[in-house]
Amino acid sequence: MKNKKKIMTVCALALALSAATMTSFAAAAYKTPAEAVSGLTGKTLDEVTTERKSGKSYGSIASEAGKLSEFQQAVADIHEDKLSEAVADGTLTQEQADAQLAAIRERQAACDGNGGGNSAATGYGGGCNGTGMGYHHRGNGYGLGYRNN
16 A cells, blocks of 8 residues: 555656656747857857847858758747747737747748848748847837847
8 A cells, every 4th residue: 555655656746747847848948039049059149149230130140050940940939938928918819829920930931041021010020030029129019029139
């Protein structure tokens, strides 16, 4: 009987630990596109910010380092986290968040890292250069953002 209780306790702890671990893996590894480029390319955040201010997009910086697809995934993860927060806060419905994330992923599929696209006009592009969705507080995005340069 004591062995069964020990086994049940160990199983419950293992389940709780695995659930906590899975939750932490679901969160984005980076908080901003600038952090993502920095982490993926090995450049400092200051170096990335300086390159961005000189006119390069985050996507082009990542592309030059051969990390465009990893950057795109990191940006999608960042957007997904921000959208999840907006849904939890009641700012967006899940349907709106799903539609925005689908639009982001669609834009990323056509992204070559040159920073093109219309994210400044629509406010929630976010596919190539890490802007959009209100990050620079322009367009008609939902303003979920932060400044990253």
